[in-house]
Amino acid sequence: VAKVPTECVIGVDLGGTNLKAGLVEGSLAVRARVERVIAGLGREELLDALADAVAQLRESAEVEVEAVGLGIAGLIDSDSGVVASSTHLPIAGVAIAEVLSERVGLAVLADNDANVALLAEVRDGAAAGEHVALIVALGTGVGGAIAFDGEIYRGAHGAAGEFGHIVISPDGPACGPGCRSRGCLEAFVGGSALARDACAAAERDPAGALGQALADGRVIDGPLVTELALGGDATALAVLTTLGQWLGIGLLSLANVFDPDVIVVGGGVSAAGDLILEPARRVLAERAPTLISKHVEVRPARFGARAGMLGAAILAREAAAMTPLRRRGKVAG
Numbered sequence: 001v002a003k004v005p006t007e008c009v010i011g012v013d014l015g016g017t018n019l020k021a022g023l024v025e026g027s028l029a030v031r032a033r034v035e036r037v038i039a040g041l042g043r044e045e046l047l048d049a050l051a052d053a054v055a056q057l058r059e060s061a062e063v064e065v066e067a068v069g070l071g072i073a074g075l076i077d078s079d080s081g082v083v084a085s086s087t088h089l090p091i092a093g094v095a096i097a098e099v100l101s102e103r104v105g106l107a108v109l110a111d112n113d114a115n116v117a118l119l120a121e122v123r124d125g126a127a128a129g130e131h132v133a134l135i136v137a138l139g140t141g142v143g144g145a146i147a148f149d150g151e152i153y154r155g156a157h158g159a160a161g162e163f164g165h166i167v168i169s170p171d172g173p174a175c176g177p178g179c180r181s182r183g184c185l186e187a188f189v190g191g192s193a194l195a196r197d198a199c200a201a202a203e204r205d206p207a208g209a210l211g212q213a214l215a216d217g218r219v220i221d222g223p224l225v226t227e228l229a230l231g232g233d234a235t236a237l238a239v240l241t242t243l244g245q246w247l248g249i250g251l252l253s254l255a256n257v258f259d260p261d262v263i264v265v266g267g268g269v270s271a272a273g274d275l276i277l278e279p280a281r282r283v284l285a286e287r288a289p290t291l292i293s294k295h296v297e298v299r300p301a302r303f304g305a306r307a308g309m310l311g312a313a314i315l316a317r318e319a320a321a322m323t324p325l326r327r328r329g330k331v332a333g
């Protein structure tokens, strides 16, 4: 007879393009999952999709669902619970946890997606047991989060850890949509920046594999550049090396501010692994104070595409364990 699992929670990763939801056990095993494309949905459609995903998972569960955790690509005002800004989601101004809780009749905890990704890494991943841990999440944009002794630090208003918007070149390229600055880390090491730089490199070297891919009409993105670099294409490799060096410049500032034990690098672009992490580590080794450089470790994230969903589940489970949750929305912090 199969052991009856402990109560489950539902973890939801609400990214700019996809909604990924899972019914998650205490062991972080995922019993069921729902995934759908949400790009282009309006506010009401998006809230419907969220509520539907939760309802589907609840139906599939043979156990009581305790709570729902939600990691969103956006900033949540920690006082009001209202989404203050989100580049790709039409939910700015919405008290997302409260609204979803009303719809599904369960307690809902919401937090920024990088915060929940780091929560997963500090509980059971690349930053487990560390005193001071940071994550830099290299997606289309660049997110970040901070943890001290296993607790996420969210700042005075819920906006701490926005490492993507550290300015590393004041006159540098424009940053992503929603950012008023330029020359931000995101403008050098995010997925959009990688695609931009790779296209420029392909045009300069039309005979190389990257140039050939461009001529063939292939989409020049992170996975393709990584594939070509691993295949030995010097141009693709140079693009990733340069990206890794810029990442290192960003990590150098973080290292000087936080003196961390570990900086976890996650997100889709981090699939390039040591092709970008090694150049970044070299910058730290050469430029950081030795007291920092001899200790700090730059590690790949353990939880790749599942980080948001699992971290959101952990957020919900821990909140449920701490206090009896009223059936209403709550923001982490």
Ligand SMILES: [Zn+2]
Pocket: 164, 165, 175, 176, 179, 180, 181, 182, 184, 186
């Ligand atoms: Zn920016």
